[in-house]
Amino acid sequence: MAASGKIKHLVVLMMENRSFDHFFGFRKGVEGLKGTEFNLLDPSKPEGVDNPAFHVGTGAPYAVSVGQGPGHSVNATTTQLFGGKSPGGKPLNDGFVRSYHTELTVADKVPHPSLADLGVCMQSFESSRLPALNQLADEFCVCDHWFAEVPGPTQPNRLYLHAATSGGHALNAWSLSFDLRTVYEQIHDAKLSWATYEHDANEVRWFSRLQRYKANFKSIDAFAGDVKAGQLANYVFISPRMLSKGDQIVNSQHAPHDVRYGEILIADVYEALRANAKVWQQSALVVLYDEHGGFYDHVAPPAAVNPDGLDSPTPKDPSYAPDFKFDRLGLRVPAVIASPWIPKGTVCTKQLQHTSVMRTARALFGIQGSLTKRDAKAAAFDDLFSLKAARTDTPKKLNRPPLPNQPAASHSLHPGNRTLDPLQHGIVLGVNHATRSTQPDNPPAELLPVTQTEASKFVTARTKAHFARL
Numbered sequence: 001m002a003a004s005g006k007i008k009h010l011v012v013l014m015m016e017n018r019s020f021d022h023f024f025g026f027r028k029g030v031e032g033l034k035g036t037e038f039n040l041l042d043p044s045k046p047e048g049v050d051n052p053a054f055h056v057g058t059g060a061p062y063a064v065s066v067g068q069g070p071g072h073s074v075n076a077t078t079t080q081l082f083g084g085k086s087p088g089g090k091p092l093n094d095g096f097v098r099s100y101h102t103e104l105t106v107a108d109k110v111p112h113p114s115l116a117d118l119g120v121c122m123q124s125f126e127s128s129r130l131p132a133l134n135q136l137a138d139e140f141c142v143c144d145h146w147f148a149e150v151p152g153p154t155q156p157n158r159l160y161l162h163a164a165t166s167g168g169h170a171l172n173a174w175s176l177s178f179d180l181r182t183v184y185e186q187i188h189d190a191k192l193s194w195a196t197y198e199h200d201a202n203e204v205r206w207f208s209r210l211q212r213y214k215a216n217f218k219s220i221d222a223f224a225g226d227v228k229a230g231q232l233a234n235y236v237f238i239s240p241r242m243l244s245k246g247d248q249i250v251n252s253q254h255a256p257h258d259v260r261y262g263e264i265l266i267a268d269v270y271e272a273l274r275a276n277a278k279v280w281q282q283s284a285l286v287v288l289y290d291e292h293g294g295f296y297d298h299v300a301p302p303a304a305v306n307p308d309g310l311d312s313p314t315p316k317d318p319s320y321a322p323d324f325k326f327d328r329l330g331l332r333v334p335a336v337i338a339s340p341w342i343p344k345g346t347v348c349t350k351q352l353q354h355t356s357v358m359r360t361a362r363a364l365f366g367i368q369g370s371l372t373k374r375d376a377k378a379a380a381f382d383d384l385f386s387l388k389a390a391r392t393d394t395p396k397k398l399n400r401p402p403l404p405n406q407p408a409a410s411h412s413l414h415p416g417n418r419t420l421d422p423l424q425h426g427i428v429l430g431v432n433h434a435t436r437s438t439q440p441d442n443p444p445a446e447l448l449p450v451t452q453t454e455a456s457k458f459v460t461a462r463t464k465a466h467f468a469r470l
Contacts, residue, residue, distance in 0.1 A: 017293025069255025070294025148330025168310030174430030
């Protein structure tokens with residue numbers, strides 16, 4: 001049976017900001033770490049007392065305790081790849097600690113970060129500490145050459161997943177909507193179904209061409225029920241929780257937040273699919289990460305084709321937007337693909353990237369035509385569904401890490417009462433701007449929410465009211 005006849009449901013869960021080596025660097029059977037890799041604080045100078053070496057290891061913390069985590073802008077990533085020099089020649093991936101030192105001291109205002117704090121960006125997780133993701137990799141397929149589309153932050157990479165371009169934006173342009181053709185329109189035009197499931201923020205909502213498809217945007221609470229009822233769409237995108245509220249803690253795995261909550265989300269999505277045998281036998285689950293988040297990876301990203309001739313900065317960008325021609329991919333990110341049609345323990349070594357998802361969707365569903373030059377060139381992974389019969393030995397449940405005890409929701413230390421990190425602040429600004437046409441009480445920026453609980457309520461309420469009035 002051809003792969004196109006096996007998979008009727010392609011489910012994509014995109015998590016946040018982790019590199020391949022950070023999650024899978026010491027996993028056996030992949031192109032991971034030797035254990036001898038290191039960065040110097042200043043890669044342009046020899047090692048010494050004032051210029052120590054920071055070696056890779058397995059001491060990654062579940063949550064970053066000092067600052068907001070490593071930088072991952074285009075400029076920060078350039079430092080990480082080229083050691084602080086301008087891009088040119090082969091990247092040595094020797095500037096991660098240097099970049100993190102700048103992030104901590106300048107952006108986070110930590111005047112004297114410790115060596116342990118600086119070394120966080122070089123650390124990996126032991127497989128036992130990420131049991132759900134590693135069990136999926138054990139049972140199905142891990143991809144060790146999956147690259148982000150942009151060597152930069154969250155939003156451009158997520159735009160590429162949906163539209164095969166960021167419209168020339170190489171930074172988080174939260175206050176913009178995007179008039180770009182997406183994979184969802186290709187699915188719709190082929191008379192197939194699509195849906196997104198959200199916890200709070202959902203970047204797909206802000207593609208202007210998709211806002212008329214109101215019924216396609218669903219709460220994550222509906223996902224398991226849709227699977228159980230056999231009503232799962234052909235193409236599904238799931239966005240994680242970006243804001244904490246009550247017992248609902250950020251599960252995106254974006255630093256500095258605790259990655260264990262993301263493990264629970266991964267397990268929940270898989271187990272919901274696995275609970276309906278008929279749906280599961282026609283499904284593939286792709287768990288991937290939007291970008292590397294400033295965490296170390298030793299593989300140099302390859303060259304890439306500019307999708308549409310648009311470069312950064314665009315006329316709509318702020319003055320600090322980086323110069324970038326979209327001619328290089330981002331760093332490797334974790335990517336796991338689960339399906340009963342994949343042989344157990346598969347390692348996919350070919351070059352893949354975010355636009356490989358839409359390329360594969362079109363191959364599976366018999367859809368012709370690319371969106372841009374980028375997805376036209378991307379490789380598909382439909383060849384991974386190679387078994388002649390669906391497996392019956394796939395686990396019904398995944399291993400999960402124990403979660404930390406959280407203080408009461410009223411306590412000042414509860415995550416919901418903490419101030420917004422830069423990503424969360426950008427999301428709130430973006431929702432405020434995107435909904436102003438339908439909201440008569442649009443607050444000025446200085447009156448926007450400042451805690452995660454307030455922001456969660458604001459994002460949810462504003463989004464619901466906006467789409468109700470369209």
